Amino acid sequence: MRKGWEKKALKDTCKVFADGDWIESKDQSAEGIRLVQTGNIGFGFFKNKEEKARYISEETFKRLNCTEILPGDLLVSRLPDPVGKACIIPDINTKMITGVDCTIIRPDDNLLSEFLCYYQRSNKYLNDVQAGVSGSTRQRISRKNLGLIEIPLPPLEEQQRIVAILDEAFEAIDKAKANTEQNLKNAKELFESELQRVFSKKGKDWEEKTLGDIGKPSMCKRILKNQTLPSGDVPFYKIGTFGKKPNAFISQEIYDEFRTKYSFPKKGDVLISASGTIGRRVRYDGKPAFFQDSNIVWIANDEKQVLNDYLYVFYEFCDWQPSKGATIARLYNSNLTSIKISFPKSIKEQQTIVSKLDALQEQTKKLEAVYTQKLQDLEELKKSMLQKAFSGELTGKSEKIVK
Template sequence: MKSRQAQLPEGWEMKKLGEVCDILDSKRKPITKRNRIAGEIPYYGATGVLSYVKDYLFDEKLVLLGEDGAKWECGDNSAFVIEGKTWVNNHAHVLRTHKEMLIEEWLVYNLNFQNLMPFVTGMTVPKLNQGSMRNIPIPIPPLPEQRAIVALLDAAFAKIDQAKANIEKNIENARELFQSKLNEVFSQRGEGWEEKTVDSISKIVNGHSFKSRDFNPNYEIKAIKITNVGIKEFVEDDSNNLPVSFLKDYSKVKISEGSIVLALTRTIISGGLKVAKVPSSYHNSLLNQRVAAIMADEAVINKDYLFYYFSSKIVYDYVLNNVNTLMQPNLSIADLRKMPVPVTTLENQLKLSSQIKKLSYQSELLIENLNRKLQNLDDLKKSLLQKAFAGELTHSAIPA
């Protein structure tokens, strides 16, 4: 604490959070979903508004800091300001700043800049308990300086957030452009085109229900589980291997490189359709339950062409219309088998796949560059915060 105190700008002092805030945790109260009466009052949890209720607990400007169910690393926005009539459950600490020395926005900026993980306990269920929270160090400049720095940060962050929103829109546009090309290709009909079903142009394999005791990271044969199937991405994992003897015993579920794998449970998640192509490192792997493999009959269908088709919105919409959504979106093998596939000549498939591959590369390159710009803007935020809490933030430190 002394070394940190020595580095503070003139007129600043270092205080523990418990010295500059009243902790109002005893006043918060959770409401189960079934007991919540709908209304217009925001009901807050660790990360923000969960719902709206009829009554309130607080009616003032306060700071909430996640106790559990939050993230606490630098930039994770674990703290935020609330105002007016509100209800807070028991997953967020409720802080009332001592107005004579600390404004709420300064506290939020500082808490979100700090890495609070050293104050978090628990491995299975991480928690920022009240005792640890009280010891979090908070640099305190004079109130006029706090307000001036917060105003600079607010203005700079508003510009950065707008720039991020523009970039995110460009990323969305790039993805939509690629999808529109896929839809254009696979919506073609007429001479040279015909519609077939998936089971007529490929071999469909339904995974086997291996026992949990069958898996061991020290075994030689890789297994393809539902966790390996991402959104147009195969997620490799060395912890789920099977004995080499299983290759003979379960040869019916042996899968080769280049096959398409599709999750049958939670086939669609918020990011899209869970479909991937098996990489060379998983050649001759064994397929686990709730995953289907589509092994193209290369006499009639090109593997890349088929994968691009499964990556299209046409397939997404087909799955969405056929999943069983009573509990979770599951696709049946029967519906997979009868899924329609537009087929043209192998020569034309190869030509179209080449065009799509080129467009995919250009799209991925553009998105990669845009994501890099997003990261640069996040880094700029951290840099501005670092200057702010070192007393070095001025108008000249903020890029135009």
Template sequence: MKEGWEKKAVGEIAAHSLGKMLDKAKNKGEPKPYLRNLNVRWFDFDLSDVLEMRFLPEEATKYTAIKGDVLICEGGYPGRAAIWQRDEPIYFQKALHRVRFNEPERNKWFLYYLLSKDLDGTLRNHFNGAGIQHFTGEALAQFEVPLPLLPEQHRIVGILDEAFEGIATAKANAEKNLENARAVFESEMNAFFAKKGNGWKETHIGEQLTLQRGFDITKSEQVDGVVPVVSSGGIKSYHSNAIVSAPGVVIGRKGTLGKVFYLEKDFWPHDTTLWVKDFKGNNPKLIYYFFLGLDVKKFDSGAANPALNRNNIHPLLVNWPPISQQASIVSTLDSLSAETERLESIYKRKLSALDALKKSLLHDAFTGKL
């Protein structure tokens, strides 16, 4: 902490309280919209799903946040917080703390400090609970905040506001570029199977391959080895012996529906998957790309739980290339896939760098280096 700054507990510089407990049997009054911890994001509120609870008129002062109040998650994502900036008050539930500073200008500084402690991993040191953690009122009251004089605080908050706005814009652009890279690949891939070139024919998918349900194997039945056990979500464990020879194509059948995996070594397809038992002379990688571009969720045969039935896929009518053209198509799609992965890697590294920059700026801010 910079020389000349003070460190004070929240209980010394603000009034704080929890919201109203949800109890339909006891709550009286008129239904009013209220905030839950799900509505609180960092620095903002998601008001797309606001519920109502009954409040009496005399409860308004105790259970409403007014403009400038900080609302902090007590549970769910403990410590996540935002400032209520609207002119109209809002009610809030017991899962949230309302913090109202004696000096209202401290609210944004406090919010940045909470975020810095969350990003460096030390905020959790103030939580209670072994399993589900909580940022209790007692812990919040004792939570200490470094406090510069207000003019210096305003200067630092101004720097952070400007920097974070720039980071948010750069991050949004990187995320959009990442999304576009994936979309271009998917579009190009789907275009291959949408056209009907020379030698292509209209056929049922069951005439080109045979899907088979995977094989059940429990954790206790597995013996440590190098054979991948492929479940609907991917490779989760390894077994000592394979049941299917590579190359292989596996599709999530139950749970995580429609994820597609290409296996270049012998494997064990789990019961939660479908695997291609017979490629019928087709290029296995082409079939992988075909399923990668297919929206298999529309073939969901499950009721409560999503499930993919091979009997719903085999009758699917598709345009299919002759075997003589398949290697060339796969080569083109491999190149597109490699370029997409290269671009994704660049954009992911940029996103990581932006997160690191945010963390570094906050560290400098609260050690007096800005």
């Protein structure tokens, strides 16, 4: 911290430092005084959420002796995520109160709300908050511990300078993030639009059939819980480990017996998740493995009409609309067999389409990786600027910092 700056406990920098009010469901009404809750507190910004707004009446306000929050006050959520996140309350043209899980901060004349709000986004502040949390199931920080966190307190003129630099810099960073997020969205939409174009096509040399016409839906025989092992010879993929590292196994003996007697995918078949996140798919590589019955299915396809590679890209295009089971959504065989697929009669043309889509998807993934990394870099730039700002190292104008 720069020489000459003061440090004070947060509670000692405020005109008001108090928790919100205990408002029960029975106290709430359809209109009246707005109840601002932890869900309205973003990480440095206010989430209005008017469509989910809750209220209390003026009568209830007086009866419970509620504390009104004012535009310019800061609200701190003493719950995650993260614990201690804060925002400045804007003027939304209505009277407001807040709940007991929020702390109201009204800074005194020596502390700018904007300066404090920026500080409450810094790693130093968040680390200090984390050091004061308690609770084994759901972490929170008490108002007492929150109030003991030390805040840097430079002169007002210096606070104003820092806020001006951060405002300009963060505006530029947010603009860059918005452009990057749009580019990321465009990259994903490019591939999705190409899938739409390909599988909506119905040329004269194309056919349209149902998946039931292509092959028979199949699944492995049911494995009982007492037949699985925590480690063993052959991995057993359940719906939760589909496409990931398995945490259950079966013996080689059971595998050999079941593979001989019952349905089993061949190398290259496309396995589909039929519950949970429906439509996840992997190509079966032919290595010894067993798959949870009814939750992981495949079309037993001889590839005389449609290549499995073509099915694989089609499944990404497919709009899965399963029937609703008693407890979870599930893709039943009747759902699967009725799905329509358009495809060229020529196997060679199918191969060409798959190659083009694979190349486009690879290009899309590279772009997504670039844009995702840029978003991470921009967030790191914010953190770096906050660290410099509150250690007294932030000098010059923001355009010299933001490239």
